[in-house]
Each structure stands twice: as structure tokens, then as C-alpha cells.
Amino acid sequence: MRRKASLVLLAFAVFFAVLAPLLRWYAFPRLAKIPPDEYQTAVLEAKPAVLLDYGTMRPKKVPQVSIVQTLRGNVAAAKKAGKAAGRDVVVWDALSYIAGPDGKMVSKIPERYVFDAHSQDPVHQGGEHVDGDPVRREGIEFKWPFLTEKRDYTYFDAQTRTSAPIHYKGTRTFRGLEVYYFEQTIPWTKVPLPKTMPVEGITPETVRKAGTTRWYTTKRMFWVEPTTGAPVNGEEIHREELRGGTLLGDRDKVTVFSGHVKMREDYIAHTVKLVKSQRQLVLLLTTYLPWGFLALGTGLLALSLVLEARGRRPGSDTGTPDEAPAPPPAPAPAPPVAPASPV
Numbered sequence: 287m288r289r290k291a292s293l294v295l296l297a298f299a300v301f302f303a304v305l306a307p308l309l310r311w312y313a314f315p316r317l318a319k320i321p322p323d324e325y326q327t328a329v330l331e332a333k334p335a336v337l338l339d340y341g342t343m344r345p346k347k348v349p350q351v352s353i354v355q356t357l358r359g360n361v362a363a364a365k366k367a368g369k370a371a372g373r374d375v376v377v378w379d380a381l382s383y384i385a386g387p388d389g390k391m392v393s394k395i396p397e398r399y400v401f402d403a404h405s406q407d408p409v410h411q412g413g414e415h416v417d418g419d420p421v422r423r424e425g426i427e428f429k430w431p432f433l434t435e436k437r438d439y440t441y442f443d444a445q446t447r448t449s450a451p452i453h454y455k456g457t458r459t460f461r462g463l464e465v466y467y468f469e470q471t472i473p474w475t476k477v478p479l480p481k482t483m484p485v486e487g488i489t490p491e492t493v494r495k496a497g498t499t500r501w502y503t504t505k506r507m508f509w510v511e512p513t514t515g516a517p518v519n520g521e522e523i524h525r526e527e528l529r530g531g532t533l534l535g536d537r538d539k540v541t542v543f544s545g546h547v548k549m550r551e552d553y554i555a556h557t558v559k560l561v562k563s564q565r566q567l568v569l570l571l572t573t574y575l576p577w578g579f580l581a582l583g584t585g586l587l588a589l590s591l592v593l594e595a596r597g598r599r600p601g602s603d604t605g606t607p608d609e610a611p612a613p614p615p616a617p618a619p620a621p622p623v624a625p626a627s628p629v
Contacts, residue, residue, distance in 0.1 A: 289597045295590035302583035310576040318432050318568060319403035320376045322364040326357040328553050330520070332545030337386055340485040343534065345541040351392065353547060354383045357428065360398075367400055367412030374403035377412050378428070382444075384543075392543070393480040397444055399427055406431045406515065408442075416444045417481050424449040430515035432568060434466055441470055445477045445502050452506070460509045460518055461558045463565075470506040477502045497531030500542070513565045513572075518558050522547040 335351040338344070360377040368375035378399040384392040400412040408414070408423040415421055425440025441452035452470035459465070479490035479500050493500075502525070509519040526542040534540055549557075 289594065292590045292593035292597065295586045295593065299583045299586035299590060302579045302586065306576040306580040306583065309579065310572060314571040315404060317571060319374055320406070320429070322359050322361045322376050322403070324357065324359040324376070324378070328355045328557070329353070329550045330355065330547045331550055332524075332547045335543065335545030336541050337392065338528070338540060338542045340488060343540060348387045350387050351543070351545055352385045354385070356381045356383075363412050367409060370411050371409050373409075375409050375411065376401055376403045380428070390484070391482075392484050394482050395444065395480055399423070416447055417478070419447065419478065421447050429517070430510050432513070432515050433572065434510055434512040434515045436466060439468070441506075443470075443472055445504075446472060446475045447478075452508070458509065461554070463511055463518060463558065463562065465509045465518060466512050468508045468510060472502070472504050472506070474501050474503045476500070493528075493531075493533060496533040498528050498533040499530060501527045501529055511561045511565060513568050514561055516557075516561045516564070518561050519549055519554055521549070
């Protein structure tokens with residue numbers, strides 16, 4: 287009986303020992319993915335900021351500039367792009383809407399970001415663009431991969447339409463979470479004018495005809511929760527200028543925007559809460575279940591070996607423990623011997 291039990295325990299031990307690495311290295315890369323219908327909104331603010339007054343073409347200091355960033359999953363486009371690419375694809379239609387202190391639009395830049403749902407690698411399908419200009423992204427944007435590593439990544443900059451390294455700067459604690467801190471600095475670069483300008487009658491074409499160009503630089507900072515790869519905070523020290531041309535009169539350049547952009551406090555709190563809950567789901571597949579199954583398999587194996595050893599011990603019995611052994615059978619009586627006949 288003990289031997290049968292030990293064999294059953296051994297079978298379960300092997301099952302859980304094999305299941306542990308399969309769950310971590312086979313199931314997790316296939317199960318962990320960004321849902322195609324994701325919807326996110328974040329509000330960032332620069333307090334105070336410098337903003338160009340297009341009426342006078344003079345920069346002025348304002349108390350606040352707000353940037354509303356929206357990411358909306360396009361399920362229909364994701365299915366179409368996924369079918370063409372032969373894998374799970376996510377399509378985000380993003381919009382950055384910049385408003386001045388009076389709530390009026392300063393600029394708005396739409397984007398389409400197409401990426402692999404599991405690895406977050408860019409997928410060159412589905413009409414990826416920035417402000418209507420086709421682009422071919424390299425590297426990540428908006429989100430880091432699951433299980434982010436302590437290394438530099440390539441990050442796509444929507445203003446310049448190019449990719450550059452974003453550098454890992456160390457591990458920090460942010461609102462009770464261990465996060466990786468990343469920085470990227472884009473030097474002064476000539477960039478396209480937004481297709482939607484804040485003043486009626488002023489278009490990118492009229493600015494270009496005046497010989498005026500737009501330049502931009504930024505220092506980009508992210509605090510990334512490494513298990514989920516989700517940024518829980520983001521900041522930019524951002525500057526834009528118009529340079530040259532007859533539009534500026536006798537000036538070589540004017541500031542279009544300058545400010546330290548930070549995520550608004552209520553959106554930070556919401557993001558941290560959401561990431562903490564999602565982090566547990568990822569840890570379940572990468573840590574809790576694999577290590578739990580491995581520990582369970584090891585325990586079952588040890589119990590199986592104990593039962594097997596007890597079953598093979600000399601003098602061990604297979605009957606009921608309280609049952610006394612049966613006495614040996616009595617020897618058969620010897621046959622009678624016939625008397626000898628007289629001589």
C-alpha cells in the first residue's frame with residue numbers, strides 16, 4: 287500500500303516540477319499582454335511656464351500650461367494589423383492636447399502607435415504616424431516591456447520622429463514602489479511645425495514661407511515599475527523656439543514654450559494604485575505560482591521517498607498494523623508403522 291502511495295506522490299512531484307518552468311518561461315510570455323481596448327488619460331502641468339503670444343509674437347510668462355495625453359485602443363485596427371503581422375498587436379490612437387491658462391488650444395498632435403502586445407516591440411503595420419506624417423518607429427514609446435531590465439533602452443521621440451537611447455539611472459522608491467529611473471535628453475533639433483496652429487490664418491505653410499523654423503529640446507524623465515513596465519510618473523523640462531525668417535522681425539529667435547512639465551497629483555495617485563494591482567497579476571505568473579509549484583513538487587518528492595524507504599525496510603509488513611501474524615500450520619501426523627511379522 288505504501289509503495290502505491292509513493293508512486294502516486296512521485297507522479298505529482300514530477301508534474302509540478304515540470305509545470306513550474308513551463309509556467310514561467312512558456313506560458314507567461316504568451317499570457318501577459320496589453321489588452322487591445324486599453325483607454326488611458328493623463329494630465330500634466332507646467333507651473334509656471336513661458337508661452338508665445340501669437341498676436342504680438344512675443345513670449346510671456348503664464349501661471350499654467352496643461353497637457354492632456356489620451357491613449358485609446360483601436361480594436362478594429364489592431365485585429366487588421368495583427369492579421370497582417372501574424373501576432374498579437376495593439377494599436378493606440380494617442381492625442382497630446384496643449385492648453386493655455388485660459389483653456390484655449392495651444393497645439394494638438396495626434397499619433398498612432400502600433401506595437402506587439404507581449405513584448406512592446408514596434409510593429410510596422412496599421413498606419414503608424416505622428417501628426418499625420420508616416421513614421422517607422424524603433425524602440426519603445428509610452429510603455430516599457432514586462433520585467434524591465436536595469437539597462438538603457440531605445441525610446442522614440444515624437445517631436446523629432448527619431449529614436450535615441452534613454453538611460454537607466456538607478457533604482458528608487460516612489461510612493462511605496464521600487465521603480466527604475468530613466469532619463470533622455472534631446473538636444474536642440476529642428477522639428478516640423480504642428481499641422482494645427484493656435485491662431486486662425488497662421489498655418490505651417492505660411493510660417494515656412496516666411497523662412498521661420500521650429501526648434502525643440504527636452505530632458506525626459508520616467509519612473510518605471512519594472513514588473514509591469516508601466517511608468518508611474520513622468521516629467522519633462524521642455525523648450526521650443528521659432529528661429530529666423532521675416533515672421534520674427536529683427537529677432538533671431540523667440541520662445542514658443544518653456545516649462546517643467548509634471549504629471550498632476552491625482553493622476554499619479556490613480557496610476558500608482560492601478561500599477562500595484564496589475565503588478566500582482568504579473569508576479570502570480572512569474573514568481574508566486576512557479577516557485578510555489580516547485581516547492582510543492584519538492585515536498586511531494588521527499589514524501590514519496592520517505593514512503594518508499596519505509597516500504598522497503600526489513601520486517602515491514604503490508605497487512606493491517608494491528609493484525610497479529612498467523613501461526614504456522616501444524617505438521618501432518620506420521621503414518622502408522624506395520625508390526626514386523628514373526629519369524
